[in-house]
Amino acid sequence: MKIEVxxxxxxxxxxxSGRITLGEGTMAVRNTVRxxxxxxxxxxILNLADVNYIDSSGIGELVSTYTTVTNNGGQLKLxxxxxxxxxxxxxxxxxTVFQVFEDEKSAIASxx
Amino acid sequence: MDKISNEIEVIINSALGxxxxxxxxxDCITDFMKFDEDSVHQIGMSVRESVTNAIQHGNKLDKSKxxxxxxxxxxDRLCISVRDEGNGFQADKIPSPLEDENILKPSGRGIFYIxxxxxxxEFRSLPEGGIEVHMVKKVPSN
Numbered sequence: 001m002k003i004e005v006x007x008x009x010x011x012x013x014x015x016x017s018g019r020i021t022l023g024e025g026t027m028a029v030r031n032t033v034r035x036x037x038x039x040x041x042x043x044x045i046l047n048l049a050d051v052n053y054i055d056s057s058g059i060g061e062l063v064s065t066y067t068t069v070t071n072n073g074g075q076l077k078l079x080x081x082x083x084x085x086x087x088x089x090x091x092x093x094x095x096t097v098f099q100v101f102e103d104e105k106s107a108i109a110s111x112x
Numbered sequence: 113m114d115k116i117s118n119e120i121e122v123i124i125n126s127a128l129g130x131x132x133x134x135x136x137x138x139d140c141i142t143d144f145m146k147f148d149e150d151s152v153h154q155i156g157m158s159v160r161e162s163v164t165n166a167i168q169h170g171n172k173l174d175k176s177k178x179x180x181x182x183x184x185x186x187x188d189r190l191c192i193s194v195r196d197e198g199n200g201f202q203a204d205k206i207p208s209p210l211e212d213e214n215i216l217k218p219s220g221r222g223i224f225y226i227x228x229x230x231x232x233x234e235f236r237s238l239p240e241g242g243i244e245v246h247m248v249k250k251v252p253s254n
Contacts, residue, residue, distance in 0.1 A: 060220075066216075067218075092225075093210055
């Protein structure tokens, strides 16, 4: 699991790649988002285009991250879901929770 | 594939580091059986979630306890059993992750995914203690 953080204005985009699974993968997402919140970042986009595998713990981590960001007065949006991640979110009704975007421009514009 | 069943059994210690190994083995078996891409993912995820539960919740990460995974390959189906040495649990008491009060919970989706992805799923309490998750995925008939 690898995460690269880009800042566009006050928006942080996390380009995630690899696997978000129990343990290392879920901790990487949690720690990166926690650091952004600590530095007063409130607008976060998780770009999941290159996430090739996610398990139920990874899905749980997305939910947990969403709750943490929201409780800190921020917003978390998802970008570029793979077919598999979309299916896992859809069948657990989580597509109704997250704001999901197919392109970065729209995701960025949604914060204004 | 031969018309007779072929069985592969693997016994692992209760270490989460073994999950990738079991998933790789599962992917090899489902590729060999020529399941389609979606089914390969669904079976792989169901096995991974079952073994995660066995290690984490069943055997409580006690590395001296084993998880026994068996794959029985038949021309029309793949049967998979995952057994732990824990104290068991009542699968029908697990709350649905689809209920409004559970949607934002960080855990509790693994068994739901298994039940959604596999054609048959049964949780059996073992007489010697522990739980066996028995799962079946049918090979689509062409």
